[in-house]
Every structure is written in C-alpha cells, then in structure tokens.
Amino acid sequence: MEIPHEPTTSQGGPRLESLPGLIWRRLRRHRLALVSVFILAVLIIISFGVPLFVSEDDANRLNLRAKLEPPSLAHPFGTDDIGRDILLRTIFGGRVSLRIGLLAALLSMAIGVSIGALAGYRGGWLDNVLMRFTDALLSIPTLFILIVLAQVFGRSITIVTIVIGALSWMPVCRIVRANVLSLKEREFAMAARALGSRDSRILSRHIVPNTIAPVVVAATLGVGRAIIIEASLSFLGLGVQPPIATWGSMLNRAQGFLVTAPWVAFFPGILILVTVLCVNFIGDGLRDALDPYAQN
C-alpha cells in the first residue's frame, strides 16, 4: 500500500528518505511487529494457498466412520462430530475469517474517512446531522445492534462483512473529523484555499494525507476487531450458511463437545487469538513507525 505523504514536492522541501522507507525502517526495529508480519503472511499463504489444491467440497466432506477423533497423523487437529477434518476446515475457515476481517476493516475505514472528512471540513448543519447520527450508532452497544442487523439481512459472507463494516466506522470517523477540524485551519490548507484550490482538492491532496497515519493504525486494529466480531456472531449462530466454515462457526459447533472432544474448540480459538495478536502487534508497530514525534 502506498502511504500518501504530506505536502508533496511542489511545496515540500528536499527529502532525505522516502516516507515508506522511513516507516519500514522504523517498523523493522519493532521486532514483535516483524514476527507478526511473518506469521500473518504464513497464515494468509496457507489459507489462500491450500484451497488451490483441495476443493472446499472435500474439506467439508463428512466421514461418519471417523467422528470426534482426537488429533493424529491423519488428522493433525482431529475431526469434528460428523467426521470432518478440523485442520482443513480451519484453513478454509481462516480464508473466510481473514477475508471478512480485512474487507470489513477496509469498508469501515472508507466509510469513516468519508463521513469524518465531510463532516469536519464542511462543518455547520451537515456536521451536526452526521455527528448526531454517529453518536446514536455509538450509543447502542455494538453487539446488540449487530445481532439485530445480522438477523434482518441474513447469512452470507458478503452481508456479514458489510454489516460489520457498516457498524465499525464510527471511531475512525471521529478521528478523521477531529484531525480535519484542526488541520483545515493550519497554514498549508489556508494557503491552498487562498490560491483558489477547490474544496475537494484541498481535502484529497492536503488534509486526508495528513490524517492517514492514525487512520491506518485504527484500521489495522480494526481488522482484529472485525475478526473477533465475526467470530462472536458466528458463535451465536448468526454467521454464514453451512457447510461454509469460519472459526467462529466451528466454535459454535464445538460448544457441545467441550467434555468429550476439547480439541474441536481449541484449534479454531487459538487461531483467532494468534491472528488478532499479530494484527495488534502490527498495529502497534505502525503506530510507533508513523508517529511524527518519534525520534529517529
């Protein structure tokens, strides 16, 4: 991803190092973040790579002769109550969970940035209306409204993604709005306006790039949040249609076998934990790397 940077060459002075280069150099020093990038990359490669060789039908194939088998060489993660291989389903589930997490975070970032920028830049009644709406959404505890929405709109990967994305943009929106409010009074924006730039140009060329750092951090952390939210919804039985696996829906099923087959509950859960942990470390790393006050 290209990180847009502040006042471009036309206004900026000479630059010793490109910003992405700088961020990467700082990120590299954050060892946990680096390890996390590596683990996450492996997870993504497995989740999206294995399905190229194994069909989803095979991964979801029932084997009634091998119900609830503990982990073994044949089934490293064991099997579930209808004899499906948990390792394969965890991989396919990872694909869905990761996709939902990433896309929902992207969506919430897009909505949050647009609404926040609009409200902050325009101000006035529009700002008022948008912010009251944001407040209203923020005031209903997330899971309560998500449950109701998930019930209204049904059960498909796309819908779950949209619902989660459409309900997690509010924090990003507030960050962006606050940033825009303070930035638009700063010199470079005033100067641009004085030079006759159009609003949209000022927004996209000057203000948005300047708020990108906190947004990137928030969005990264948002991926972890979205994965957990998806898992919670699926855990409550509101996720995607069977036989599609997600980590949350596998845990939903596992609830009945905590005593007899704890491995059914263990593996999907530990993968959620590891994924979210990695995402959070990367978010932390990015925060440090993007911090303009950090010393080199």
Place this chain on the structure above:
Amino acid sequence: MSSYVVRRLFQAVPLLLIITFIAFGIIQSTGDPLAAYTVEASLTSDDIARLRAYYGLDRPLPLQYLSWLKNMLTGNWGTSYYTRENVVDMVLNRLPNTLLLVAVSYALTLSVAVIVGIATAVRQYSLFDHLVTGLTFIGIAIPNFWLGLMLIIVFSVQFKGAGLPYFPVGGMYDHRVGPSFGQFLWHVILPAATLSFVMTAQYIRYIRSSVIEQVHLDYVRTARSKGLTEIVVLGRHVFKNALLPLITLIALDVPNILSGTIVIESIFAWPGMGRLFWSAAERTDIPVLMATLVFVSTVTVMSNMLADLLYAVVDPRIRYT
C-alpha cells in the same frame, strides 16, 4: 458547569429519539413474532387473524411506532409476546443480576489492574513486567467467548474430573442449596473473570504507561528530592494523577461490557439482561427487544455523559461553559 449538564441532558433527548427510531425500524424487519405459534401448527386461519389483531400487528408501521413511543413515555413498555409478562418487570428482574455480574467484573478488573499496573511500572523491564505485558497482549486479542469455553473446560470439567475444587458451569446458585452469598460468589467467579479479562488487560497497560509517564515528571522528582518515601510518592502523587482519568475510561467501557454480557451470560447461563435480549432476539419478541435496546442505549448515553463530566471534575484544566 451546571448549565453544561443541562445542555448535555438536553442533547441526549433527540439522540435517544434517533436511537429508538433506528431500533424500531430494524427490529420490525427481523421476522414474524407469530412464528412461534405456527411452529406447532394447530392454529386455524381464524386463530392467526385473531392474534394479529390482538397484538396490533395488522396496523401500519408508523402507527405502531408512534403508539409504542407514546406508551413508552408513559411508562408502559408493553408485554412480551411470549410470556405476556410486563416488559418493565422483565427488565427489572434481570437487571440486578447483570449489575451484580458487571460490578464484580469491574471490582476484579480494578483491583488486579491497579496492583499489577503499578507493580509493572515500578519494575519496568523486569521479567515480571515482560510476562505481564505478554499476557495483556493476549488479553486484548482473545475472544471472550472462547476464553469462557476454555475456563469451563479447565475449571469446571477437568478440575471436577480430577477431584479438585472446581467452579460450576453456570447459573447463579445450586438449586439443591438455594441462593446464598457463598453460592453467588462461587458461581460468579468464572463469568466475571471472563468478562473482565479483556478490560483488565487494557487497564494494566493504561495504568503502567501513565504511571511511568508520571514518574518522570518534574513534580515527582521534586517530591522525591524532598525526601518523601517511595510509597508516599506513589500513593499521594503518582496514583492520583495517573489513575483519576481511569474513571472516565471505566464509564466509557460500559457499552463494551454490556455487549460482552450477551455472550458471557449465555455461556454461563447467567440470568441477566444480555440473555434476555438474546432470547428475545431469537424469538422476535419485539416489545422486549425494544425495551432492552432502549435501556442499554440510555445507559450508554448516560455513561458517556458521566465520562465527560467526570473528566471535567478530575481535570481542572478543562472548563465547560
């Protein structure tokens, strides 16, 4: 200050109105409340028509909303479609249980977070500090329902199997024994621990970093140089300045912990508001859904307000006009 309070209260009204409007609009499309009757299929056509009229389901939606709003404002929150109980009673029956659970969770969180947070700040970069930091990262990343399941596997199933002291899997008390304070404590530990885990992790990190920040400030150096003991320095000065903002953090966390109760109460069979909401959602019990949503939203709005006010109180630099 008082005019600020009044203004905030005044702003809360349209906010709550918007919330009820959004909630009503969404909830109406979650399915047919009469489905629970037709599942068993001995209803005749006449029965269906009669019940629809009885519950007012045959009226246009805007009318249904307005009459709901009017009734709610006069304290009539309706009766459940299923149990025909007064919804206010249902909420008030469940509320104390959720409040108890939340209170114990907060107590757990605060006591653990304050002690561990300060200890890690004082012993920065020690083995203990690293260990706790690692745990807090896990705490923030762990899905609470999974943690709940794992705690049940270990502390209820395995411990009991091994003949060790164990915790019950759910409920508020054992019916063979009846309700008592001891029973309550015994039953509340696992759900409260699950509910507070994420929060505790966050607070430890918060306290650690703000104590570290304070320790390096001038006034602490001054205090130290005056010859005050470390305990006094920490207790009198650092503690106060580092922890007061925590109050607002607690108020802001109210909606999160309420969300958490949905999952935790259903895993641990805790008869609270979260479970009330969840079972109402499963059955499209509209009056109960609306009441719980409005209720938790009001609590959230109030706690946000409280957070702002507390912030003003503890931080004299902020003035509200």
Place this chain on the structure above:
Amino acid sequence: MNPRGYGGKLFLGLLLFTFGLVNTAALAQDTVIVGMHQELEFLNVIYTQGGNSLSASKLAQRGLLFLDEDSNWIGELATEVPSLANGGISEDGTAVTYNLREGVTWHDGTPVTSADVKATWEMIMNPANAVVTRFGYDRITSIDTPDDLTVVLNFEEPFTSWPILFDAIVPQHVIEANSPDLDRSEAMRTPIGFGPFRISQWRTGEFIEYEAFDDYWRGRPKIDRLVIQIYPSVDALMQAVAAKEVDIAWSVPASYVPQVRELEDQGIRLVTASRATAERYVMNADASKAPLFADKQLRKALHHAIDKQLIVDELLYGLADVAVSEWQGSPWQNPDLPAYEYDPERASAMLDDLGWVVGAGGIREKDGQRLSFGHKTTVGNLLRENVQLLVQQLLRDVGVEMIIDNQRTADLFGTWHQGGHWSQGNYEMGGWSHGLRVPDPEISNRFLCSEIASETNQAGSQWFRYCNPDIDALLEEQAVTLDADARKQLLFEAQEIFHDDAYVIYLYAAPLIYTVREEVRNFTLHRFANFYWNPHEWVLE
C-alpha cells in the same frame, strides 16, 4: 406493597440468613431438578402453543381426559371416556356427556365442578382473551351442567376430535376474580389446577419451582419438590448434566448421545421414546416456485438417493425409526407404506433417463440448466444441520446440488403478512416437522387444497402447496366418520396416494431423548405425554 419489592426483601433476607450456612430445609426434601434448554413462555395450557411450556403446564394443569400407557384416552377429571357404548356420546354424535370424578379439588382446596368446565369454555371464546387456539371450542354450541358432576357438550354437527377439548380447565372463581384483563393476570401465567404439582415460584428465564400437591386424586407425589431449571443452550445444559447439577435433562438433541453414553458409568442413563412426529423434507408442490419438482420421476429419484437408515444409525445413533407418513408413530399410520429404498444406482439411472446428464463439477445438467435447488430449515439446530449436510453429500454423490439456505424460525414460520417463507411458498425444498401433538388424527389442514396460503387466503395453513382432489375427498369424509375403524381406513388410503405423489421425503421419526440420573426411579417417557406422564410416581433415592 408491590410483589417485586417484597420479593427483593425476601431475597435479601435469604441472602443474610444463609450467609455461611447451608439451607438445610431445602436439603431435607426430595427435590428433582429437570433441566431444559429452552425458555418457558407460559405455564397455562390454554395460552401456550406447545413444546416445553405445554409439558411444564401439565404438571399443574390437567383436563377432562388423560392418556394410558398405550396412548389411549382415559379419564382424569372425567371418570371414564364417553363413547357410543356407554351412552356418553349421543346417537347422532352431537352431544358428548362427561361424568366428573368426585372429590377432586383445585390446588387452593375448592372442589372442581362442572361450572369450571363451562367457565373455561366461555373464557376461551371471549374475544378479550388471546388464547392460542379455539379449534374445536368454536364448534360447541352450548354446554349444559345439569349438576356439579355432569357436563354435556353440544355440537351443531358431529365433531370427531372432541377428546382433545378441555385438556386444561381453569377454575371459575379464578376467572371471575381476574376479569377483565384476565390475559395479563398472574393467575393465568401461573394458574392453579388439580394436577400432581402446584407452582410455587417462577422466575422467568431462570427456574420454576413446583411443590407436591397433597390432595392429588391419584395420591400425593412421592417427591416433595420439582424444579425446572432453564439453561440458555443445550451445551450449558449438557455441562450441567455432566456435573450432575440436574437429575433429568429434557429433550437432549441426538447429536449429544455419544457424550451421554460416556456418562453412563457415572449413573446417568439415556431414556428414549419415539414421538408421533416425522422429520421430513418437503418439495414445494407449487410449480411456479419449484419447477424442478413438478416432475414426479425426478421426485422419486431424489427419494431413492437418500439413505435414511444411515441418518438413523449414524446421526441418531439408532434411536429412531425411519419415517414414512405424516401420521408417523400414531395408530393412524398406514402400516403397509414402504419407505423409498436407498438405491443410488437406481436414482442415477432414473435421472439419466430423464435426460439429466452429469456436467461440470459433477452436477447434472439438462438444456443448460443445472440440477440444483435451495434447501431451507431452521438455523441453530445441530442435528438438523448434520442431517442436512449428510443429505447434501448423498445428493451430491448422484450429481444433484442442494444449496443450504437456512433461516430463523421467525422468518420461516412467519405468517403470510410478515413474509413467512413457508406460508408464502418461498422455498424449493424445506425441512420442518409438524407432528401429532395429541392422539388425534385430525390434520387435514396440511393437505386440503382450500387451505393453501395465498393472496386471497392469507391465513391458509397448508404449506406444501399441494392439491389433490382425491385426498381432499378422503379427508373430508374421515372428518365426519364416527366409526373409528372406518375412519382409519380412509386415512390409510389418503396416505397411500400421498406416498405415491412423493412430494415429501420422510426421514425419521423424531425421538424423545432424556437423560436421567439413576437416583430417580420410576421415570418413564411417553410418546405424547413425554415426562409429565407419571411424575407423581417418581421416587428419589
């Protein structure tokens, strides 16, 4: 002082009293705890639609008749079952006379009389009361009570399902004391009855506590208290079973059977019975909604592709029978109906003959159309989902694609006005079950053409969208046939026709599965009266 404030004080008092102490009073009594994984909505038979609420209500409320071991009607409040032979039914079938048992009293000590029966009928028919169903009661023209112990029901025309009426009776004095607004009165939510137990405390969503009724006419129950404890999920309930926090677990889903069997050496046993309910997959008979299924041969091919015995053996652990009929497990089930045999080769050959040839991805195609359809059932039921996944795989093996599109109960079972999927016929194949709740064969509304839900008949309760004049004729005739055997023959004939039309794939007879700790003796499960059949005989050791 309002009752809630009182309860709060009481609770506080209890807290203080029992702090550090063990509540010995409760321990000294024999308490049986029944765990349920579904909330109870109402403890009054007249206001509840069924499920666990009905069973729980029946612990306290009883009616005119009850059932014997073999599901035959016997007298409860009535001394015997009216019949043509004993003169209880008039020659023309329009009057049914009950003689009431002497000395039966309500839980509050008042004697039960014929006036209570009449008052119950008036209450059900009163428009101010939102009772669940008036089916049958609306056929009664008047009720005579010549004396305290005689009730005569008068009908305009013979009503053959009369035994199902008055399965609960509400005391006249309670009705009078709480009218108007009877519906919302506490006396209707937790009614008194003359059954073996009386309700002593109900905390919704938590538990219900019953006490033995000393004057139950069959004799005082042998246990002192019965508690129904509500768990939020099957899983929570099963954990409580393993922890021996409950004595009896209500309606355990079959997927938990292996888990329970592992607990057998700890003294937890499995008790099962089969219900008069068939799990079935319905092919929408409306060709505009599911054009594929208009082809009878294709329907039959699908029947042959599904291995019902495998479902029973592997997913129900052998605890059920393969089902064949809508009247499954009742005396009205046609015993000669053969189940469609599992024969995938035959299914494939039939599909080949119809011109469906295997195409891309192993799915059959014909004229560019894939042999693919959607299947809906309720979400959140593990057994149903497992069966669905197995059927999906079996169909896949013969080149048929079944796409799962599960929905919530509130959407599937909604009324026409709210867009209920079944009601509006918005499904291709649907999985749901409607059994016989009582031993009475009257379920014609599921087949009659006139009952198909439509724009002009929105409250119609026929969801198969099936219409066959031959079946209509048979069902209309049986509804007015007083002779039991003749009626049976008509129903058998209707079943044969329906079986051959092959719109409904019957899978298995849904079993009742309970777990019971061995300390509880004399527990029995009954096809219709499930666990409330003999709780007065349970003994705790």
